[in-house]
Amino acid sequence: MAAYAIVDLEVFDIELYLRYSLAVRPLLEAAGARYLARGGQFLVLEGDYQPSRLILVEFPSLASMESFYESESYQALEIQRRECSRANILGVEGL
Numbered sequence: 226m227a228a229y230a231i232v233d234l235e236v237f238d239i240e241l242y243l244r245y246s247l248a249v250r251p252l253l254e255a256a257g258a259r260y261l262a263r264g265g266q267f268l269v270l271e272g273d274y275q276p277s278r279l280i281l282v283e284f285p286s287l288a289s290m291e292s293f294y295e296s297e298s299y300q301a302l303e304i305q306r307r308e309c310s311r312a313n314i315l316g317v318e319g320l
Contacts, residue, residue: 227319228287229261232280234312241309249302256293257285283319290316 236242253259262281269275284290293299294314306312 226286228284228290229317229319230258230280230282230284230290231315231317232282232312233276233278234264234280234310235277236310238309241305245302245305245309248305249299252293252296252298252302253282256289258282258290258293284316287316287318 259282260280261283262279264278264280267276267279284293294303
C-alpha cells in the first residue's frame with residue numbers, strides 16, 4: 226500500500242540544499258519513490274499552520290519509506306540536509 230512522506234522544510238542555505246536535492250533524487254528513484262509536490266504554492270484553508278516549503282513524496286509502502294530513511298546512503302545525505310535546512314517529516318499510509 227502506498228505511503229506518503231510529508232515534509233515541511235525551512236531552507237537556510239539554498240546552495241547546499243540544491244546539491245543535496247540533486248544527490249537525493251537517484252536514491253528516491255532507487256527506492257521506488259517519486260515527488261508529488263515540491264515547494265509549490267500552497268493554500269491554508271483553516272487553522273494557523275504556516276509551513277515553509279512543503280514536499281510530498283510517494284513511496285511504495287511505509288516499510289520502504291522507513292528503509293530508505295534509515296539506509297546508510299540516505300543517512301550520509303541527511304547530515305548534509307541538516308546543515309542547510311530544518312524539517313518536520315511525517316509518514317502516512319495511503320488508502
